[in-house]
Amino acid sequence: MAVSAFKKSTIVRTKFAVLRAGFRATELIAPRYGARLATSLWFKTPPSPAPSPLPPGGFAFEVTAMDGVVRGTYWGDGPVVYLVHGWGGRGDQFAEFVEPLRSTGHRVVMFDALSHGLSGPGPSGAAHAHGVEFGRALDAVAARFGPARAIVSHSMGAVPALLAMRDGWVGADRLVMISPMVELATYFDRFGEQVGFGPRIRRGMDAETKRRTGYPVDEFALARLASDLEPLPPTLVIHDRRDRRTSYEQSAAIVETWPEATLISTDGLGHLRILRAADVVHASVRHVLADVADSDNRADAIA
Structure with a gap:
């Protein structure tokens, strides 16, 4: 060995x-x-992680985006919450979010982006993708399920989610960005x-x-995209201080420039475990449900 x-x-x-x-x-x-x-x-996608068990009661669906097949699962009825995974991820990484959102009267929709998870390839071909293909996948899913109460994104998924909103492919009342990639050029x-x-x-x-x-390339940046959205929906950013994949400092800086944004900091959850942390899930659900009290650039912390 x-x-x-x-x-x-x-x-x-x-x-x-x-x-x-x-x-x-x-x-x-x-x-x-x-x-x-x-x-x-x-633009070559890494191998997808092993699938995570999904909560019971979901219904599988397929839609077509850019001539590729996008596969996902939805639960419940009510205002729609879309879950957008990051680069190399898959929708079921949000499994812990499903029941808390469904139980508060939402329809919860997760999907795998093109060339990720169970979805087929897009225009970039097998095992390749880019942010616009992510955004167009969200566009196709939203055409099936309708406007969003909220979009919850992770990592790179934050950029195509905001791109889709900026270009009018999908609307949302509230945003949650977990461990976001703030701008492509840095990477x-x-x-x-x-x-x-x-x-x-x-x-x-x-x-x-x-x-x-x-x-x-400079279009793949949260600050650039947000500047074209008037007004930017109330946004919750959650990021771990010790994240090794995306920059906590960039998240903290961008929250300072957004009038209705709140930063919640975690310590020790890293880039992926943060999606399974109960406090992170609950904070996200609270933001989806109601206005964040004292959200004027306030920084909270989750241990």
Whole structure:
């Protein structure tokens, strides 16, 4: 077992070293090719996590988005709450949210984005996707179930949810963003640092992303999207201070700029366990149900 793990680790390190060397070379001699490769790697979806058990009483559904099949499950009747997972995730990661929302008189709708979970591929092809495909999946689901009382999103799912609202594909009275990815450009920069490409490929990634999605990279940013939404619905942001995947500091900063936003901070729940924390679920449900008291940029904490 230990030998096998060592061999696997060695293979991964070797492949990563080759990748870095390749990007250093293409930065100098073929930056357009390097940009296409980097963008393809970025938009490649990771393997979906193992499915989580779903609460009883749900009904499966299918809709079509961008010629791809989007599969999901819904529970209950009443005002609709959409649950939008993040990159590499799946709808059932919100399993803990279903019964608390259903029991308060809501229809709860979760789905897998294109090339995620049980859904089929979209225009990007098998095992590839991007934020617009996420947003169009939400658009297709909302066309089936109607306007939202609230949209609850996790991680990267926050950006396409807000994009869908900004572009008129879906409306919502309230928003909950858990561990949101605040802007895509920051993660492109980090990706370049990790795999070793420079400014020529980095600029090319921006151009390639616009070609593939139809949107410039700076459109995939919560601040930019929110500035076009007047007014922005009351928004609850919940983020763990020790999240290693998305930036707590960026979430805290953006809440300061939104007039009807509240930040709830957690400590030690990380990026994924936060979705299973009872206090996080209850805070989200309270926000969906009613105005958040004293929400003028107040910061609460969940232990």
